[in-house]
Amino acid sequence: MASVAHGMGHSVKRKEDARFIRGQGHYIDDIKLPGMLYLDIVRSPYAHAKIKAIHAEKALAIPGVLAVVTGKDLEKYGLAWMPTLMSDKQMVLPIDTVLYQSQEVAAVLATERYLAADGVAAVEVEYEPLPVVVDPKKALQPNAPVLRQDREQKNNHIWHWEVGDKAKTEKAFREAEVKVSQDIYIPRIHVASIETCGCIAQWNPVESHLTLYMTTQAPHAIRTVVALVAGHLGLAEHKIRVISPDIGGGFGGKVPVYPGYVVAVAASVLTGAPVKWIEDRMENIQADSFARDYHITAEVAAKKDGTVTALRAKTIADHGAFDAAANPSKFPAGLFSICTGSYDFKSAFAEVDGVYTNKPPGGIAYRCSFRVTEASYMIERMADILAHDLGMDPAEFRMKNFIRPEAFPYTSPLGWTYDSGNYQAALKKAMERIGYAALRKEQAEKRKRGELMGIGISSFTEIVGAGPSHTFDILGLKMFDSAEIRVHPTGKVVARFGTKSQGQGHETTYAQIIAHELGIPEDDIAVEEGDTDTAPYGLGTYASRSTPVAGAAGAMAARKIRDKARKIAAHLLEASESDLEWERGKFFVKGSPNRAKTIQEIAFAAYTNHPQGLEAGLEAVSYYDPPNLTFPFGSYICVVDLDKGTGVVKVRRFVAVDDCGNIINPMIVEGQIHGGLTMGLAPALYEEITYDDDGNIRGGSFMDYLLPTAMETPRWELDKTVTPSPHHPLGAKGVGESATVGAPAAIANAVVDALWHLGVRHIDIPITPWKVWKALRDRGVTE
């Protein structure tokens, strides 16, 4: 069967599956280089301690253990600290103090993986424990121990950020007929992609060339960072090649630079041998970038009829020991300012204070575009609390307060211009799909019988596709993205992008974009990413930016190719360019459809018979700077049943209506939503990382950090509305994180809805059986 160009809107089966289903994926730990050494890391058992001495003798006595690297060794090369993306700095290896449990203390280099682990076990470190601060509110008290002695500022406050019209908001609250306030804690969680992080650094001393194989979502940015951080050691950007192989899930956890990467590079430069570092699961959860840890006080002002007027939010953000959140540089609190959500607030004011504690650094790595889950969860919880307080149905409350469809483009009181939306349509569809009225009736009947059933809604607005260069940069690098398309003489295509798939299926969806624009079959298009020597510069894949930014670049590059193809077709058809019409895959002379040249014929001519005055070849590059962000949205409705005896929450049904604009591949979009919903369920009911007063991590392995299995995960029910983005070349918006953002509030709202009549206003996530049982017992409902 001849290949066809499917283009947008088709559930094309994935090209990348062929290798993965045969066990022939090419992940970091599958790569083995001749003479490769292994790096393993000694980690701190203490959350805060002085390092008095590191004794390496016993480790070095093990045959095969080559070196034990400490912070003092790295200091000689100016590498003991590294800059973070947020104008802070972070220890690579400590010189004299550790600031969180499982922090890297020293690194062991050995000829074999097991020997490196033996070496780690044999390194003896003398610590002097120091006072530990785990509560960010206590960290702000005047008598708190100052954790970051390296800073001039002698307290634990990192920064204050605020947005909105404070005076107008305060006035609205003074004049409000109704007010609600709620403390909301959004706990620390971890992405825990099934593949952990790792790298292989391969230094070639003769060429002064570094090849860095690395589990990174942003290979180009990493190359620049390595050149900037290690330039003084002779690493220059034209001699650094970052290769990001197949990645076993990223979700933001593979954006940051972790100390292990830096030590591996240093070890390769010092030894001249390739050095592999692969973290294990406990290292991954205990030390890699976390997400959230936001302590929010939220307030909403409204009229008696339920019309919202103002929103106020004050947050303490626990950033751990270093501010290493991978936010765009001008956004220390990410895009939290999307917190007015889907509602037409007239005024709003939000402020966030970043705080140091004795915990690992991070903040935003959990399949979420820069703090959007925190914002969305907060406003959707507040919407339910206010609706319940007023005795309004939460659906009716939302319908009343939604931004009207005709109001788009809509400028929010916190400064974002939403591109397009129809929130009423999405909620209406979700209500019809789940049978909302009948469920409310069932709930009322069950309540009479003492049974606990809840219905929760979340009508979220996402903000993705960072971002326009006037606002968005990371370390000064503007957040454009790129595509390069090369059409070969036989009409086959190699296309390269500045992003990096971690499971999103770019090899298929990007091919569909090009097929859509050029009429070349997807089967004839090879998509490549993740090699900085070949792909054009881009900022990478995170924050749902691949389709909004790199996908747009792909469309724009294809259109450049079509423009050139028109000139070549005019030459071949001896017609003027203006007399030609494009029909997917060919140009033909207006009125004479038989006088046509296919894109393949044109491609051949581009190399064999190009018109005089035009350059040969058929290639194009686009660096796409988006004019705005995109604003996907959706309405989710969740039904839960609560077991009074055990407090167990059972998600009976979950309907998700998503709107991500025009869809490239419905199958892949549904898969993204399934996965996102499951990563919304996870923090709502199961996942949490906490610390005891000594800073010992609780939840540091898969034994007690509970990823949902197939048993906990419900059968998600999906539907959609389509409201194209007016500014994206394909009308697409991005979808990878919508469900993660939207789902937690739907579940939490459902649980509280089941308990509201008993006087329960709020339960912080994860809503464990114990919390539900305690709420019931405290109210005498269960024993």
Add this chain to the structure above:
Amino acid sequence: MASRVAVTVNGAAKTADVEPRLLLVHLLREVLGLTGTHIGCDTSNCGACTVLLDGRPVKSCTMFAVQADGREVMTVEGLAKDGQLHPIQEGFHEKHGLQCGFCTPGMMMTATALLQRNPNPTEDEIRWGISGNLCRCTGYVNIVEAVKYAAEKLRSTPAGAGGRS
């Protein structure tokens, strides 16, 4: 103090001299070069390393290579025969049962064993059967569909053909 281990891997006899502490997963990946079997945790929870040992699924990060001495191991690389995909592989592709692909080999091995025990599982039985394997990408919906696809295909194939004619 190396120990000689003799295993049949995907039908081929293999011997290696290994440390007694070498994990089965490292024998497969590092010594035999079969990197389709992955490692996702260190506590036997994630199942990315699942292989079949004498036809039963085991987590190969939780066994020493020497414990597999004299036994038959089947890995993801052994699913396809003569270039023909196993129905479970077809199912994962057709039903979009994989995204990043990292849990996929272990998930397919577990599902293959499940279908050998229970050729016509209900959705609940599939979900219970794969609950020792974690997936972070798919939300399991399409994995369940992939297993159903394979079950149907295997049932409609003559017995003994193993799904491949």
